[in-house]
Amino acid sequence: MLKLPKPPALLVSLGRRLPPAFLSLHFTAGLLVARHLNWLLPPAELEGKRFAIDVTDLGLRCLFCCRHGSFRPSWDAQADLELSASAADFFSLLQGEMDADTLFFQRRLKISGDTELGLMVKNWLDATERPAWLRHRYLSD
Template identity: 65%
Template sequence: MPPRPPDSTDLLRPLASLGRHLPAGFVSAHLVAALEFARHMQWLQPPPQLDGRSFGISIEDLGLRCCFSCRQGRFRPQWHASNTQSMDLEIGARLADFASLARGTMDADTLFFQRRLKISGDTDLGLIVKNWLDATERPAWLSGA
């Protein structure tokens, strides 16, 4: 019997074990830099309801967790958050599912009901974030248009 070709899970497994050992602040700084870039480019303007709230985003297949907050319309990394500290809203999915959300090729409801997007914490805040992201127009280069 010939060996099976590796799938994406096999390829990401070594990265996931490394990702679990990276401090949340280090990982968070990179995501926040991307969010701040999108905000400066006017692609992603946080609504006032996000002010003072904290967020945790877990990229499950990479073993990464990003923790950040929104203060005065700006995204800020949570430098001292641990990998277990809870945030107001926690969102988790695989990297490919987050990419599909960002491109607009998949919606959060579909991923949630397929159990590919996990949400916990403040459900009202989760709905605000979902509606905000759904209403945000994506740049042409991101959506492939």
């Protein structure tokens, strides 16, 4: 599992001051690239749902929604589903090294909001095939 050093306080302070709308634009751009490359295709059940991703150790919060089968930044602070974890834990999920259940039961992933939606997103992400470059371990434990 990837172990990252604790980020400097200055970086965390900067992360907390960045407006979520600014971060959401960049985060959503990444989701759109993944969608266009057929790496991350949202199921129809996500239509109209709003999401928040909190990267706790960096003080970052991204808000987005699914509209017309695509990801869009959200300007609404309310989310139907919110996921909170450290950057290293999100990266482990992304690579498929850790699953959401393990992180949740270890209290490293916090999920709030619509629990049925959370379960659907978890199952969707678990079933999503990761690209080979993402599965490759560039960093050692």
